[in-house]
Amino acid sequence: MEQSLIQQAIVILAVMTGLGVIFGLVLAYANKKFAIEVNPLIHIVEDVLPKGQCGACGYAGCMAYAEAVVMNPDVPPNLCIPGKDTVAKLVADLTGKAAAAVEPRIAQVKCAGTRAKAVKASEYQGVQDCVAANLLFGGPKTCKYGCLGLGTCVRSCPFDAMTMSDDGIPVIDPDKCTGCGKCETVCPKSVIAMMPIGAHVRVNCMSHDKGAVAKKACSAACIGCTLCMKECPYGAVKMDNNLAVVDAKVCMEKCSDPKCLAKCPTKAIRKAVLGVVPGNEEPISA
Incomplete structure (x- = not known):
């Protein structure tokens, strides 16, 4: 009985081995026969x-x-x-194609709402992800336009060009940032955007709330006072629903001495300096 079982096992093993060899030969032939040449x-x-x-x-x-x-x-x-x-x-x-020039660009964080400046509306205890936090009533900040500070952008950067500061705002490393835009696409608040390399100024705010409401939620908010727009002689600064927006191209081409910076009462508009927490750029005094 035992010898019979051994013989059956040997037969089964031989059959399986034979089938494996046959299938291997068939696959090898098919791979060679139907192979697609890659340029x-x-x-x-x-x-x-x-x-x-x-x-x-x-x-x-x-x-x-x-x-x-x-x-x-x-x-x-x-x-x-x-x-x-x-x-x-x-x-x-x-x-063998013609290449148009690639405009060099770099990421910017358009929010200076650090822990010290932005008012909290609640405590968030959920998943440490900006997208997840945003789903819960827009996040824990009173300002529903501000950076949530949970580092989703930092983790998504394929070039290790972002770090999360102790103030709860991401910082761009200008030496590593390639302007790929990956961080921009994952931010649920759209506080990260690309700007041309060499831009003179930027607005560190995305709030569209009216002045008093914006200022109450964050001391670094743009309050829509229009002083920067009135000060710019080239029309590079416009107001978009209570928020100052700078046309970087016009600013770069026409302005060498941005007067708008000194007029901003909350210093929401600053020199376009990277590598520091937004809001810590050296302001221009009046």
Whole structure:
């Protein structure tokens, strides 16, 4: 009986081994027969990309963009924002396409509502994620436009260009930020935006509340007083629903001495200095 079972096991093992060999040969043949040749230029193009997998190009990673720019004549070679002009020119040379200039940009945090300046409406004890906190009545701050300070943007940055300060506001490292925009897309409050490198001033606020309400919620808020707009002789500052908005392009092209900074009563409009907590930039005195 025992010998019979052993023989059956050997037969089963032999059959399974034979089937494995046959299937392996069939798969090997099929792989060779139906293999799709990959254009080697795709891998060459991928090698020159930053490998941040940030999606700023509009494709699902660097490999996807490399394949698209090589195989599709309508895909331009300058879509890699982190790579800037250097990568755009390399991709253009490799693919034989013309590359338009890539405007260099960098992330900015448009909120100076630190723990000391922004009033709390409640205590948040949930998941330490800005998106999750925002779902709960807009977050714990009285100002429903301000940074929630839970670091979702910091964790999403593929280039390690952001850190969370002790004041509860993220800080951009200008030496590492590539302007890919990943942090901008994950912020539920839209307090992170891209600005041109070389911009003179920025507004550290996103509140559209009226002056008294905004100031009560945060001492660093823009109160919509319009003084900065009236002071700008080039029309670079406009008011959008109680919030000052700066046209960085006009400001950069026409203004070398921004008078608007000195007039802001809450110092919500500041020099475009990165690497510090928003609101800690050196203000220009009157």
